[in-house]
Amino acid sequence: MSDRDTGLPPNWEVRHSNSKNLPYYFNFADKTSRWEPPADTDTEKLKVYMAKYHSGATGIGASTDAYQQQIQQQQQQQQAGxxxxxxxxxxxxxxxxxxxxxxxxxxxxxxxxxxxxxxxxxxxxxxxxxxxxxxxxxxxxxxxxxxxxxxxxxxxxxxxxxxxxxxxxxxxxxxxxxxxxxxxxxxxx
Missing domain, CATH: 3.10.50.40 (Chitinase A; domain 3)
Structure with missing residues (x-):
């Protein structure tokens, strides 16, 4: 298994939705996309790949400004119930x-x-x-x-x-x- 093996069937790849800020599955042969993995996906390989490359985890080097913005957003949301x-x-x-x-x-x-x-x-x-x-x-x-x-x-x-x-x-x-x-x-x- 290569470092970037997704476990997806041929012609499928993982892409990232900018509007939803989530990964999705895209078939570049027939140009279809879906939120769920296609049939015949090796789910164990996909789990490893997704955890490694699409976890959304904030890295240690995240900027202080971004962190402060997140804190402000949280406070505003809490005040809105x-x-x-x-x-x-x-x-x-x-x-x-x-x-x-x-x-x-x-x-x-x-x-x-x-x-x-x-x-x-x-x-x-x-x-x-x-x-x-x-x-x-x-x-x-x-x-x-x-x-x-x-x-x-x-x-x-x-x-x-x-x-x-x-x-x-x-x-x-x-x-x-x-x-x-x-x-x-x-x-x-």
Whole structure:
């Protein structure tokens, strides 16, 4: 496996959407694009590639000005009644959209998804790994590329169960397992 092996089938590559600030999949032969990986993707190779090249992690050399702007933005958003949260999503076959950047067709049962997310929860609670680090490679949400960061949102912006859990957390606190139509979540405010 080369350093930049994406695991995608022939003619597919990972590109970056400037409007959504997220990676997407592009077929340069037929000029089609999609948010989920195409069929026949080697998901293990794709996970490694995406974590390495599309994680959205801020480097150590990030400028102080950019950091100060981010702090100001956070303060303005909080004053507007919004909060910021990150999450790790595990989808199952009964999820609203049973596909993700990791897997074109999710076939696991809800019970299997619960077992998986319970394992992630234990690892996070033990301090072995952070929610953001785990989300990079394991979350079924496209926010995985940003360590699960969903940005700021207010009341009415998210599914009811997700919103209630998020607003019920203190900053830095991680929720228990939350079930929505999208799947099973762990949320960190």
């Amino acid at each position: 919004k909060i910021r949260a990150a999450h790790l999503l595990v989808k199952h076959r009964d999820s609203r959209r049973p596909s993700s950047w990791r897997e074109a067709n999710i076939t696991r049962s809800k019970e299997d998804a619960r077992s998986i997310i319970e394992g992630y929860d234990k690892r996070i609670q033990s301090g072995e790994i952070s929610l953001g680090e785990l989300a990079l490679t394991e979350s079924d949400c496209s926010s995985a590329r940003k360590r699960g960061d969903l940005g700021f949102f207010g009341k009415g912006d998210m599914q009811k169960e997700f919103e209630e859990a998020s607003f019920g957390l203190q900053p830095g606190q991680v929720s228990g397992i939350i079930e929505t139509a999208s799947g099973l979540h762990l949320i960190e405010r």
